[in-house]
Amino acid sequence: MTKFIRFFSLILLFCATPLSALAIDSQDLPDIKEGFVTIKTIDPTQRVGYTVGDVIERDVILTIKAPYTLVETSLPIKGYEKRYRGQVIGIELKNIHHEKDVHKDYTTHHIKLAYQVFTNSVVAKNAALGPEYLNLINMKNNKDLVKYRIPSLGIAISPLAIFGAVKVEDNMSPMLEPLLMTHTQEKQWLKVALGILVISLLGLLYILGVHTWLPRMGGPFASAYRTLRKTPNSAEGLKQAVSKLHLAFNNTGAMSIFNDNLDTFLAKKSNFSPLKYEIQQFFALSRQVYFEPNATHDIGNNPSKWLVQFARRCRDCERGLTPTPLDSKAGA
Amino acid sequence: MSDLQLTDWRNHALALESEVNKVVVGQHTPIRLITTSIFARGHVLLEGDVGVGKTTLLRAFTRGIGGGYQRIEGTIDLMPNDLVYHTYLGEDGKPHVSAGPLLMSGENLSVFFFNEINRARPQVHSLLLRVMAERSLSAFNAEHYFPHMIVFADRNQVEKEETFEIPSAARDRFMMEIPIVVPNDDAIMEALVFDTKFHNVDALVDTVKPDVLQFDELNGFSGVIQSNITASDTLKKYALNLWKATKAPLDYGVKVSGVDMNRLVLAGASPRGMSMMLRAARVNAWLNNRTAVLPDDIHAVFHSTIAHRLVFSPVYEMRRTEIARDMLSGIINAVAAP
Numbered sequence: 200m201t202k203f204i205r206f207f208s209l210i211l212l213f214c215a216t217p218l219s220a221l222a223i224d225s226q227d228l229p230d231i232k233e234g235f236v237t238i239k240t241i242d243p244t245q246r247v248g249y250t251v252g253d254v255i256e257r258d259v260i261l262t263i264k265a266p267y268t269l270v271e272t273s274l275p276i277k278g279y280e281k282r283y284r285g286q287v288i289g290i291e292l293k294n295i296h297h298e299k300d301v302h303k304d305y306t307t308h309h310i311k312l313a314y315q316v317f318t319n320s321v322v323a324k325n326a327a328l329g330p331e332y333l334n335l336i337n338m339k340n341n342k343d344l345v346k347y348r349i350p351s352l353g354i355a356i357s358p359l360a361i362f363g364a365v366k367v368e369d370n371m372s373p374m375l376e377p378l379l380m381t382h383t384q385e386k387q388w389l390k391v392a393l394g395i396l397v398i399s400l401l402g403l404l405y406i407l408g409v410h411t412w413l414p415r416m417g418g419p420f421a422s423a424y425r426t427l428r429k430t431p432n433s434a435e436g437l438k439q440a441v442s443k444l445h446l447a448f449n450n451t452g453a454m455s456i457f458n459d460n461l462d463t464f465l466a467k468k469s470n471f472s473p474l475k476y477e478i479q480q481f482f483a484l485s486r487q488v489y490f491e492p493n494a495t496h497d498i499g500n501n502p503s504k505w506l507v508q509f510a511r512r513c514r515d516c517e518r519g520l521t522p523t524p525l526d527s528k529a530g531a
Numbered sequence: 532m533s534d535l536q537l538t539d540w541r542n543h544a545l546a547l548e549s550e551v552n553k554v555v556v557g558q559h560t561p562i563r564l565i566t567t568s569i570f571a572r573g574h575v576l577l578e579g580d581v582g583v584g585k586t587t588l589l590r591a592f593t594r595g596i597g598g599g600y601q602r603i604e605g606t607i608d609l610m611p612n613d614l615v616y617h618t619y620l621g622e623d624g625k626p627h628v629s630a631g632p633l634l635m636s637g638e639n640l641s642v643f644f645f646n647e648i649n650r651a652r653p654q655v656h657s658l659l660l661r662v663m664a665e666r667s668l669s670a671f672n673a674e675h676y677f678p679h680m681i682v683f684a685d686r687n688q689v690e691k692e693e694t695f696e697i698p699s700a701a702r703d704r705f706m707m708e709i710p711i712v713v714p715n716d717d718a719i720m721e722a723l724v725f726d727t728k729f730h731n732v733d734a735l736v737d738t739v740k741p742d743v744l745q746f747d748e749l750n751g752f753s754g755v756i757q758s759n760i761t762a763s764d765t766l767k768k769y770a771l772n773l774w775k776a777t778k779a780p781l782d783y784g785v786k787v788s789g790v791d792m793n794r795l796v797l798a799g800a801s802p803r804g805m806s807m808m809l810r811a812a813r814v815n816a817w818l819n820n821r822t823a824v825l826p827d828d829i830h831a832v833f834h835s836t837i838a839h840r841l842v843f844s845p846v847y848e849m850r851r852t853e854i855a856r857d858m859l860s861g862i863i864n865a866v867a868a869p
Contacts, residue, residue: 442869454864461829489765489869491823 228346231335237262245373247346249326251319257328259349266339267310271286271297273334281314281328288326289318291357307520321358323372325352335402345347362437419447420514427510432503446514448478450518459483470516477509533759540744540752544818545793547595547743550623554735555588556722557714564591564709564835566818568746571810572753573706574663574682576648576839578852581687583711585856587732589644589683594739598679598746599636601643605650607693611658619634633668633677634868640680641746648684649694656701659684663704663758679746683847699842707809707832707838753814760813761823769826771866774805776862777837785861790847795854798842808836 241258249255263269274297281290293315300307314328329351333367337343348421423443429444430436448456451471452464461479483496484506498505512522541754544566552560557646564795568575569592578587586602587645593600614633615844619683621627645659662668663682668675684705714720717775723729728738762770776783778799781792809824811832838855847854 383820393618438869445869449867457826457830457868459830485869486825490763490825491761491821493822 201508206251215469219280224345226332228334229268230346231345231347235264235267236335238349240352246353247323247375249354250357250359251289251316255314255316255328255354257312257314257352259308261308261310261333261347261349262305263308263347265303266337268338268344269345270307270334270336273332274310275312277484283327286475290326290328291317291318292404317514318530319359319469320356320412323355323357324355326356327353328503369447392442399509404437413461418442418514418517419450420510423447424507424510424514427507430503432501437503437506438488440503440510441488444481444506445485445512447510458486468516469521471513474509474512474516477512481506481509495505533755536755537759540755541817541820543591543744546740547592549608550595550739551588551591554591554739555584557716557719558588558711561588561709561711563815564707564832567811567814568707568709569596569681569749570753570756570814570817571706571807572750573685573807573811574680574704576685576702576705576708576841577645577685577711577720578708579685579711583713585685585711585725586644586646587736587793589642590732590736591739591843593642594741595743596641597742597748598641598803599639601632601635603643603645603647605655607650607652609655611654614655614658615668617680628846633662634675635842636786638676638678639746640677643677643680643682645682645684647687647755649686649697651695653695653698653722656695660701660704664739664786664810668843678750696733699840702839703801703804705839706811707835712745717844718841756817757810757813759822762809762813763823765869766824766826766829769866770809770829772806772866772868773833773862774831776866777859780858780862783865785858787857787861787867794844795847795858796841797844800837800840804837804840808832811836830863 209262239260241260243257244254261269275295277290277292277295279292280287281292282288291314292312294311294313295308296311298309300309312328312331316326318326329349331349333347333349335345335347355374423446427440428442428461445456448464451468454460454464456464458479461475461482465475465478471478480496480498483494484498484502487494487496496502515522548562548566550737551565552559555562565575565588579585579718589602603609613631615631616634617626617629617631633640636651648656648659658668661681662680664676666677666680668677682705685696712724728735772783776785776799778796780786780796788794808829812824812828815828815831816822819828821828834856836860838852841855841858843851843854
């Protein structure tokens with residue numbers, strides 16, 4: 200029996216020896232030489248104002264060059280309570296997430312650390328996340344075991360409520376930036392108001408422009424030209440077209456325009472002077488259509504088509520442009 | 532046949548105009564209007580200062596159309612019977628009666644000129660208006676007819692003392708009121724003063740080719756014109772709108788500077804006035820070789836056939852000519868056709 204107990208104790212000792220070797224306290228190991236490890240941390244912007252229950256996340260990106268490699272069992276353990284000089288400081292590692300990218304010459308470790316605050320105080324007090332110590336081993340020499348220290352991040356734990364007579368100015372931390380009033384909503388309202396204003400101005404311009412999208416688009420002849428293009432090529436359509444053009448002349452001249460006061464119109468609206476002969480032709484056509492069926496004109500056999508061309512040329516004059524050359528086939 | 536007749540008569544009418552234009556210079560518009568009234572068979576009021584050639588104008592026309600020409604001067608003591616007969620003591624010491632200006636030419640009277648009609652009393656106006664309307668007169672127990680007569684009357688617009696303004700009902704009997712003004716052309720004005728041919732009116736009128744037209748055929752031919760020159764529906768609507776506008780110019784946006792348009796018009800054109808306007812417009816269309824009336828034809832006679840018919844508030848009567856001109860021009864500018 201005693202023999203059996205000795206044997207079992209020997210076996211247990213033999214098995215426990217390597218574990219104890221690996222469980223060496225990281226802080227007692229030598230530091231890794233410079234140049235083998237580079238670190239980048241993404242720290243929270245808020246450094247103060249934490250209170251019980253808050254979770255603080257910190258990203259650590261380590262690049263470890265060969266031949267060293269990370270001993271992953273040295274990563275901080277979830278649920279570990281941080282201590283300072285043996286005293287629990289009330290910050291616990293709530294979660295850790297580790298990923299690595301292995302390359303030939305180096306390995307990059309993405310370590311996401313989430314700490315949770317389990318302490319509070321009636322006054323603000325300093326605290327720290329970390330430091331964390333990681334073990335690295337030389338893959339070419341198993342005995343070359345070193346440590347790397349992830350620097351700590353200082354934060355401040357704030358009380359949940361101020362009690363007693365507290366002068367806020369005295370209690371303000373120089374690390375806390377001034378609290379600014381949020382104006383996001385006001386900015387949105389301003390944008391909406393500016394949008395409405397722009398739409399209203401466009402609407403006003405549209406109304407002032409006599410319901411047109413472009414300047415001078417709503418002139419009497421522009422309107423007549425649009426109508427004439429849709430007017431059927433029939434006797435009734437011809438009457439409507441002539442009537443529409445008469446209306447355009449009257450509106451342009453601000454008076455009823457007839458053949459006998461055409462010169463007055465042209466003196467007032469000299470833009471139309473290049474079309475004098477055509478306007479006379481138009482009045483001759485109007486005479487035949489509306490007053491004297493036996494009257495003749497020299498427009499041709501397709502007066503509707505000629506009228507569309509004529510309206511377009513009048514529209515050009517109305518816009519102060521050189522009239523579009525007359526299609527020689529118009530009216531034919 | 533009618534077409535040939537219309538063309539032939541038009542040539543004669545234009546020849547008559549040409550003849551008159553030779554002796555009365557710078558009066559193309561009044562001459563065209565008088566030609567129009569002759570063929571429309573309407574009486575005419577002449578408006579103009581003294582010495583502007585009204586008598587010469589009428590005598591020239593009378594020579595061109597033939598028939599008798601009579602003239603009488605309006606005076607405050609003129610009585611109706613002065614138009615019909617004269618009484619005088621003859622060389623034999625006995626009273627004699629001779630025909631007055633109305634009866635002197637008998638049925639051949641073609642032009643009767645009443646100078647300064649507003650100097651005559653209303654009794655005289657009454658007689659004249661009856662003769663104008665019925666072209667007949669009862670005298671010496673007989674009925675006298677003047678079927679070819681057209682009355683031309685002149686109003687003295689300058690002097691107001693001892694005058695009797697023609698009432699609106701009487702003015703309405705005249706087809707036209709034609710203004711005769713001194714021409715603005717310096718060359719014409721110089722010719723009127725220095726060209727000796729204008730100094731002797733008798734000799735001047737004698738240069739007009741006589742009997743270019745036959746006065747006793749004018750009534751018949753006038754009917755031919757009226758029946759052959761057509762008016763389209765659009766034209767009728769246009770004329771109707773013009774008529775309405777003379778009654779209510781504000782409804783058509785017509786305004787006259789310095790005039791309260793709500794108070795201005797007491798009465799617009801009468802139905803007789805509008806029918807006379809259309810008669811004159813038809814003649815104008817015919818003279819311009821058209822077979823139908825155009826708005827231009829109405830414009831040509833609108834002022835002369837309508838202005839004197841409008842009845843204005845008394846407060847505006849002193850500015851009648853100016854206001855009527857502006858108002859009618861405004862109507863033509865405001866009413867559209869089609």
